Amino acid sequence: MALPITRKEEENPRIVVFRDEKKEGKFFIYPLEPGVGHTIGSALRRVLLSQIEGAAITEARIEGVYHPLSTIPNVLEDVTVILLNLKEVALKPIRPFSGALSMLLDVQGEGEVVAADIKTPPELEIANPEHHIATLTEPDAKLRIEMKVEMGKGFQLASTRESKSQIGFLPLTAIFTPIRKVAYYVENYHFTGWNEGQRYLGQLATKTSLRERLNLERLTIEIMTNGAISPSDALLKAISILSSYFQIVPLSEKKEDVSTVSVSEEAENDPLGIDEDLLDSSLEDLGFPSRAVHALSSEGITKLRDLLRCTEKKLLSLRNLGRKSLEQVKETLNKMGLSLASEEE
Numbered sequence: 495m496a497l498p499i500t501r502k503e504e505e506n507p508r509i510v511v512f513r514d515e516k517k518e519g520k521f522f523i524y525p526l527e528p529g530v531g532h533t534i535g536s537a538l539r540r541v542l543l544s545q546i547e548g549a550a551i552t553e554a555r556i557e558g559v560y561h562p563l564s565t566i567p568n569v570l571e572d573v574t575v576i577l578l579n580l581k582e583v584a585l586k587p588i589r590p591f592s593g594a595l596s597m598l599l600d601v602q603g604e605g606e607v608v609a610a611d612i613k614t615p616p617e618l619e620i621a622n623p624e625h626h627i628a629t630l631t632e633p634d635a636k637l638r639i640e641m642k643v644e645m646g647k648g649f650q651l652a653s654t655r656e657s658k659s660q661i662g663f664l665p666l667t668a669i670f671t672p673i674r675k676v677a678y679y680v681e682n683y684h685f686t687g688w689n690e691g692q693r694y695l696g697q698l699a700t701k702t703s704l705r706e707r708l709n710l711e712r713l714t715i716e717i718m719t720n721g722a723i724s725p726s727d728a729l730l731k732a733i734s735i736l737s738s739y740f741q742i743v744p745l746s747e748k749k750e751d752v753s754t755v756s757v758s759e760e761a762e763n764d765p766l767g768i769d770e771d772l773l774d775s776s777l778e779d780l781g782f783p784s785r786a787v788h789a790l791s792s793e794g795i796t797k798l799r800d801l802l803r804c805t806e807k808k809l810l811s812l813r814n815l816g817r818k819s820l821e822q823v824k825e826t827l828n829k830m831g832l833s834l835a836s837e838e839e
Contacts, residue, residue, distance in 0.1 A: 606630075
């Protein structure tokens, strides 16, 4: 039953939940003024498909396999099919992480191998445990796969990782985004009030004029995920991301004020004087040599911020990091206009 609207001439549009299941959701946003529905719908769709972060398997090492066109004894699927199946494993990060995490699949005996058989670290959870990976056809059949998992946005082609992969690891095309499909459409809507029992995700900060109720719009958004994130959480996250792009902070017209503010903020928040996003970037993403990255990661040095606080003497004392790797690290930093900390620091 619709509640009658009052004599107010404007109303905050609300996000109404029509359906919100594990993988599929449908939402309404109304009332909206003419033209606003397509503006919001198109922007939300693009952000949902490209900016929602997720986790994915980026590399895999199958015991006894050194080429993706190989076959495995007593395993029904060939290696190419197994890699494709691994690509579709939906991973839900329990908490954000940097660098690469490891997972292990180690099974033997006749039967079906599914995603639930994968051993995951505390930071990860498998969202589709029933997903098929392979079929073992004999009692003495074995399948052992080591996997690397990373966080990211969108997708990453396997070809871009070939030069970075360790020996024995096969690169996968990683689908980081947990969003599989987004559709939206706009229709004319005659707003008469809110219905009892409806569930709302929230309301927009802007208001819609109700003077011409017959000319209003309702935006419908349908979202499909891989199960690693619920459609409602994905929509709220997309709205938050989109809102942050339009929170414009006006700069002072006086140059001396701008410089004073920027210097003080940098000194307080960024003692290294470098952009925060760059400091929080992983060493692997910044193009550091793989051998050096693995040696540094084993000592907890995974981000540029961590590396810049190290001296040359400290790095030489680390296990598995030789003089050649150190010189490659210094050369990469030099290309970025950066250097290691001095001994005095």
